[in-house]
Amino acid sequence: MKLSFEKQALLSAISIVMKAVPSRTTMPILECILIDASDEEIKLTANDMELGIETKVKGNILDPGKIAIDAKLFSEIIRKLPDSQVWIESDDSLNVSIDCEKSSFKIAGRPGDEFSYLPYIEKEHYISLSQFTLKEIIRQTIFSIAANENNKLMTGELFEVKDDFLRVISLDGHRISIRRVQLKDHYEDEKVIVPGKTLTEISKILSGEADREVLIYFTANHILFEFDDTVVVSRLIEGQYFNVNQMLSNDYETRITLNKQELLDSIERSVLLIRESDKKPIIITITDMGMEIAIQSAIGSLKEEILIHKEGKDITIGFNPKFLIDALRVIDDESVDLYMVNSKAPCFIRDGEENYIYLILPVNI
């Protein structure tokens, strides 16, 4: 095999597929990037068996072939080369040479045939949305998946296509995050659970531009994202997701409207008084006079007052401040509405159109 590339083009492609290289594995071939130039185009692939990424890279095929190269070493070498033409050549003994200007690296490759290709995906059921939208809804929901694997379903997010809306849901037993976007065309209904790790990695690759599309294909066991020159394939999480609709309610006894940034700043100050060992809640007291946020810990105490517009009953309610911070940070509106029933029932932060709903369980005080 003998290929040549512009350094920057090769480096960008490597950075994309690197997202599917596992940080720890017992199978050395999984730590590799496959360069496949056996056909008319050059493709780089990485695959950790849960998540696989393939991307095309522009270059010249002087002699077709394929070879697998340790991903980390390959990436570091290309990054450090001068911004110039890079030649990659491999022989039958899997010796790889990488040449650029007056630098000449020689490293050992692995046989391309050992590499697991991405699974074949039937491209029947799909939706289309902008890269910007996908990147945003991942950011706005990913924080409330569960961190540990005790409940596998909670480590993923529900992607639900219904009535021309995409609804993305995550929950961890203490809170639920829901984002909804209207799709531009009519698509068939779908309901799949996508691993959180896949979404985290894909949002690092998405350009985030509003005028560039991503196609999402669904099959029984896989989801495939196609955008620019890249294809990302991930296994789905098997099982029946939680019935979130029955946890939602529009009833409330107290509704307040307030400045989002003021609320967020106040709660962020309150966590300064919490050390990891003690799980002190913040106490929110809402009266006609306004809202008071208070916390008392071994370190000290804090009182904050915030102007609100209030409707309904007075209430005193406790929260884990982190949960409020997580939700408020991803809401872009200047003003937010909070809906509460009593000090034991969930609090909802949602907009009028229900394009976002954040449910947070209170803490007993």
Place this chain on the structure above:
Amino acid sequence: MKLSFEKQALLSAISIVMKAVPSRTTMPILECILIDASDEEIKLTANDMELGIETKVKGNILDPGKIAIDAKLFSEIIRKLPDSQVWIESDDSLNVSIDCEKSSFKIAGRPGDEFSYLPYIEKEHYISLSQFTLKEIIRQTIFSIAANENNKLMTGELFEVKDDFLRVISLDGHRISIRRVQLKDHYEDEKVIVPGKTLTEISKILSGEADREVLIYFTANHILFEFDDTVVVSRLIEGQYFNVNQMLSNDYETRITLNKQELLDSIERSVLLIRESDKKPIIITITDMGMEIAIQSAIGSLKEEILIHKEGKDITIGFNPKFLIDALRVIDDESVDLYMVNSKAPCFIRDGEENYIYLILPVNI
């Protein structure tokens, strides 16, 4: 005590003195910042007994007094407050309240009298130079102090004032770094060993501006840096520094001149093939044809060719690439000169005026 400040002024002052707060200590009072407003000005002080920093901060003294506050908590609280007027008040029971707009923190302070003030320094012997120059010479030499305390002298840098030059020297047994700057006035000769930690911390505080001065005062046991509204006092390292002059020599058999960035880039590529466990040297071969840099390790091999201007004998010599990288990174010249005698004698990188000298011992090959 009752004081008021502009938040940003207070925060800047805290950031400065924080550099002298030890990260781990068994004495809680050392983890504090002292606010001293017992006189007509407000001073913040931190002191880890080796290094002490005091800085003045603008503010209003409504009621004089002093109090010590946990540095980390204090810094975090002030950072998170709105950009507005901050009130700090303490009572006889050492309760501290920090108020800003509608936020009100209450934390516990410590008695200001427990705090160790900075030692009194006789301001007799001093030099003056620009903050920029001091910051630069620290950066250009600090990397070659010894990391461990086996030889205490090597953990500091020699500051030598002689014939109206300041010479700063560090060495770790494998290499020596020397920077020399001409002083603007005539000063008495001085020779002190300043702890590396002091220099690292002070270079974080120095503004680095060429038109702002720093005064350096010397006593038998201490060094004092005075700049802007800040005073930094550090203990000196006791002992007789190494006789560096007898390790220097201007003899050479081979002299080469080459582009600094090209050399640095080549050597930086070579370290990609070194894992921490194996200490492979790079082999440099200099002939009339040019310079070849080669490395061979368990991971692979690299050959680099560099254009040079050569004078004298051919030579093959091995180096720990890290030592060359450290020196080349802090040389700002476009072109550098390397002087060598043979493969066992030190290599010198130095400019014509000897404003910098980097001595690096070769590795046996």
